[in-house]
Amino acid sequence: MTDKIQTLISQMTLAEKAALCTGDSMWTTTAVARLNIPRLLVSDGPHGLRRVANVHAVMEKSQPATCFPTASSLAATWDVALLHEMGQALAAEAIALDVDVILGPGVNMKRTPLCGRNFEYFSEDPYLAGEMAAALINGIQSKGVGTSLKHFAANNQEFERFSISAEVDERTLREIYLPAFETAVTKAQPWTVMCAYNKVNGTYASEHHQLLTDILRDEWGFAGFVVSDWGAVHDRVAALQAGLDLEMPGPKKARVQAVIEAVNMGELDEAVLDTAVGRILRIVFKAAETPKTRLEAGQNSRFDVAAHHALACKVAAAGIVLLKNNGVLPLQNPQHIAVIGRAAQTPHFQGGGSSHINPTQVDVPFAELQKLAASAELSFAPGYPADDSFQQALIDEAVTIAQTADVALLYMALPGFKESEGYDRPDLDLTGQQVALIKAVTAVQPRTVVILNNGAAVTMSDWIEGAAAVLEAWMMGQAGGGAIANVLFGRANPGGKLAETYPLRLGDTPAYLNFPGENGVVRYGEGLFIGYRYYDAREQPVLFPFGYGLSYTTFAYSNPLVSASTFKDTDGVTVSVDVTNTGTMAGEEIVQVYVHDQKARLVRPYKELKGFAKVMLQPSETKTVTIPLNFRAFAYYDPAYQQWIAEDGEFDILIGASAADIRASLTVTLQSTAVRPSILHRESTIRAWMDDPRGQAVLGPFFQQMMTQGGGLFGGGDLGETEFIGMNPMDFLLDMPLLSVLHFQSDSLPQTPEELVDGLLQQVHQGT
Numbered sequence: 001m002t003d004k005i006q007t008l009i010s011q012m013t014l015a016e017k018a019a020l021c022t023g024d025s026m027w028t029t030t031a032v033a034r035l036n037i038p039r040l041l042v043s044d045g046p047h048g049l050r051r052v053a054n055v056h057a058v059m060e061k062s063q064p065a066t067c068f069p070t071a072s073s074l075a076a077t078w079d080v081a082l083l084h085e086m087g088q089a090l091a092a093e094a095i096a097l098d099v100d101v102i103l104g105p106g107v108n109m110k111r112t113p114l115c116g117r118n119f120e121y122f123s124e125d126p127y128l129a130g131e132m133a134a135a136l137i138n139g140i141q142s143k144g145v146g147t148s149l150k151h152f153a154a155n156n157q158e159f160e161r162f163s164i165s166a167e168v169d170e171r172t173l174r175e176i177y178l179p180a181f182e183t184a185v186t187k188a189q190p191w192t193v194m195c196a197y198n199k200v201n202g203t204y205a206s207e208h209h210q211l212l213t214d215i216l217r218d219e220w221g222f223a224g225f226v227v228s229d230w231g232a233v234h235d236r237v238a239a240l241q242a243g244l245d246l247e248m249p250g251p252k253k254a255r256v257q258a259v260i261e262a263v264n265m266g267e268l269d270e271a272v273l274d275t276a277v278g279r280i281l282r283i284v285f286k287a288a289e290t291p292k293t294r295l296e297a298g299q300n301s302r303f304d305v306a307a308h309h310a311l312a313c314k315v316a317a318a319g320i321v322l323l324k325n326n327g328v329l330p331l332q333n334p335q336h337i338a339v340i341g342r343a344a345q346t347p348h349f350q351g352g353g354s355s356h357i358n359p360t361q362v363d364v365p366f367a368e369l370q371k372l373a374a375s376a377e378l379s380f381a382p383g384y385p386a387d388d389s390f391q392q393a394l395i396d397e398a399v400t401i402a403q404t405a406d407v408a409l410l411y412m413a414l415p416g417f418k419e420s421e422g423y424d425r426p427d428l429d430l431t432g433q434q435v436a437l438i439k440a441v442t443a444v445q446p447r448t449v450v451i452l453n454n455g456a457a458v459t460m461s462d463w464i465e466g467a468a469a470v471l472e473a474w475m476m477g478q479a480g481g482g483a484i485a486n487v488l489f490g491r492a493n494p495g496g497k498l499a500e501t502y503p504l505r506l507g508d509t510p511a512y513l514n515f516p517g518e519n520g521v522v523r524y525g526e527g528l529f530i531g532y533r534y535y536d537a538r539e540q541p542v543l544f545p546f547g548y549g550l551s552y553t554t555f556a557y558s559n560p561l562v563s564a565s566t567f568k569d570t571d572g573v574t575v576s577v578d579v580t581n582t583g584t585m586a587g588e589e590i591v592q593v594y595v596h597d598q599k600a601r602l603v604r605p606y607k608e609l610k611g612f613a614k615v616m617l618q619p620s621e622t623k624t625v626t627i628p629l630n631f632r633a634f635a636y637y638d639p640a641y642q643q644w645i646a647e648d649g650e651f652d653i654l655i656g657a658s659a660a661d662i663r664a665s666l667t668v669t670l671q672s673t674a675v676r677p678s679i680l681h682r683e684s685t686i687r688a689w690m691d692d693p694r695g696q697a698v699l700g701p702f703f704q705q706m707m708t709q710g711g712g713l714f715g716g717g718d719l720g721e722t723e724f725i726g727m728n729p730m731d732f733l734l735d736m737p738l739l740s741v742l743h744f745q746s747d748s749l750p751q752t753p754e755e756l757v758d759g760l761l762q763q764v765h766q767g768t
């Protein structure tokens with residue numbers, strides 16, 4: 001802690017310190033005028049600023065700001081440089097709108113596509129989500145504006161989000177639900193982390209010492225402050241003790257009083273409060289180093305609105321995923337285009353809830369099409385109503401304009417009543433009217449392109465057959481209309497790939513039997529197996545795999561190489577591959593590297609994403625892509641050892657264009673440098689003893705002697721004789737605890753079985 005902060009803390013009264021740890025309004029911390037401690041102003045987040053001028057308001061219309069594409073779209077870009085650039089633009093807007101900290105990004109895993117808030121999250125894969133978040137945070141913070149990484153942790157659904165307990169085993173937490181946070185913290189040091197509303201294994205995230213202190217700070221080295229999600233604190237003192245520094249929103253006199261009393265009663269060590277105060281003050285003064293523009297009534301935004309809109313368009317185009325194309329795209333000079341779907345005139349470009357932005361301007365998809373198709377005749381039919389009603393007349397009208405057109409463009413947005421913060425989705429389908437509309441239009445117009453606006457996977461089995469092309473455009477931000485037009489007319493080549501699997505049906509999804517939980521508990525019964533990890537393990541077909549996306553060009557992979565065929569876990573290894581654009585249009589390819597462990601002590605997913613690179617190629621151009629793989633690319637978290645372990649042995653490095661399109665496989669041998677303590681104990685089975693090199697060394701001779709001695713379980717016989725129990729007794733014994741085996745022998749043993757096992761264990765542990 002710097003001297004300045006220490007001095008300030010020593011000058012603050014207990015009441016001032018307690019007050020600093022609770023907000024002063026909906027969006028500000030408490031200022032202490034007599035000590036020149038300014039307030040800190042925070043604002044949602046994550047894909048644009050929702051800055052309300054009145055800091056005591058929550059529902060008020062916010063100041064105009066650029067609505068960038070939401071996280072689903074950002075993740076589909078797989079473009080860390082672009083996210084960094086977008087982060088810088090967000091920071092410029094924060095500075096112009098007098099915002100110190102942006103409340104985002106959100107890196108919760110897409111455990112199920114039903115989570116209503118998936119549009120604000122990146123991926124079903126922790127590696128991809130972590131890299132995307134780190135890039136965005138680094139971009140924002142490089143300009144002196146802070147971020148709040150949220151919602152820590154295991155906040156993967158909206159159902160009962162304020163209270164539900166996510167029951168998740170330690171290994172799953174470490175390998176699936178925490179790594180995106182870990183990467184963001186270790187690679188980008190967000191100024192703040194926001195705790196989740198829910199409980200994790202029975203304890204509120206806001207009071208979770210293991211999460212907020214042991215893991216976040218002690219293991220990962222987080223140096224900022226932890227803020228509560230809005231209203232996530234239940235017991236203020238317990239939260240402080242667990243490592244939650246700032247409660248939001250405020251003011252809350254009772255909370256401040258509770259802290260004061262706890263210190264006075266000796267229930268809360270004042271040093272704990274001082275630590276929280278120090279963390280908050282550090283960020284308050286860090287933020288003050290970047291001067292902000294004070295908002296004046298009626299004043300126009302002081303950022304480059306046009307440049308940011310153009311950037312939002314670039315990002316939206318980069319995130320569009322071409323899911324199907326029978327050759328209809330890019331459009332070849334159509335003369336009559338039937339534009340169908342409300343979303344073509346009333347774009348659905350963001351989700352409902354705390355991230356809802358008042359955009360500076362909005363591209364209307366229909367108008368953007370008109371700009372690029374100046375010579376074509378465009379007709380429009382809304383096709384479906386704003387509500388959930390079924391209106392055949394709208395379908396009939398759309399069919400009429402579709403059948404005489406050269407091509408039909410169907411803009412299908414999943415309505416807000418089916419997907420939003422605050423509630424989960426009832427199913428994975430478009431509305432009944434939308435499905436009927438697509439079927440009716442494709443029946444009369446074979447050249448139909450379906451353009452989707454949604455935040456997470458939708459099912460398509462009912463209608464995809466009839467569609468000539470499908471574009472996933474996500475909740476695409478305010479400039480998405482232009483981005484779609486650019487892609488349709490080939491001005492932009494779609495280069496996005498899915499950051500989440502598209503299942504064939506809801507019943508196929510990993511959490512189907514364990515969602516949304518009941519009686520206050522949701523059990524993460526699928527464990528490690530979410531997303532492609534699940535579909536791989538079940539060998540289950542999907543609609544579109546993770547990492548999938550088409551382009552207007554094609555790419556060939558060649559010359560896959562690895563820097564060493566045998567390497568030490570601490571050194572890691574580097575993979576490279578040549579990628580050639582074999583088509584006629586410039587385009588971007590996203591190369592993905594997955595790792596498959598051939599043999600491990602614990603069950604592992606078949607493969608896991610551990611690296612990727614995006615590369616821009618002109619027609620016929622070849623570039624070499626190089627991707628480093630470090631220790632963690634090969635490791636799993638072993639709860640028995642309480643550590644990450646990369647075991648000796650062979651691994652396959654799979655280089656792919658998607659999770660289901662592996663273009664090359666390289667086998668490498670890893671040499672582990674870690675010396676691990678033995679975890680053998682009194683109840684360990686013979687198999688566990690034999691699997692442990694030290695255990696084997698100790699038990700081998702002892703066991704041999706025991707067998708030859710005979711008696712008890714061995715009946716004095718030769719273990720090679722199998723007829724008398726119809727099996728190999730060795731196989732039979734392997735899964736019995738050594739102690740139980742010895743109990744069958746107890747009369748012929750010189751010591752009790754317990755003494756013998758303890759003696760053997762002692763020999764093993766002496767060697768560690």
Ligand code: BGC
Nearest residue numbers: 044045103150151229230354
């Ligand atoms: C959301 C957060 C948001 C906060 C402030 C909460 O309800 O979960 O993501 O930052 O409100 O608006």
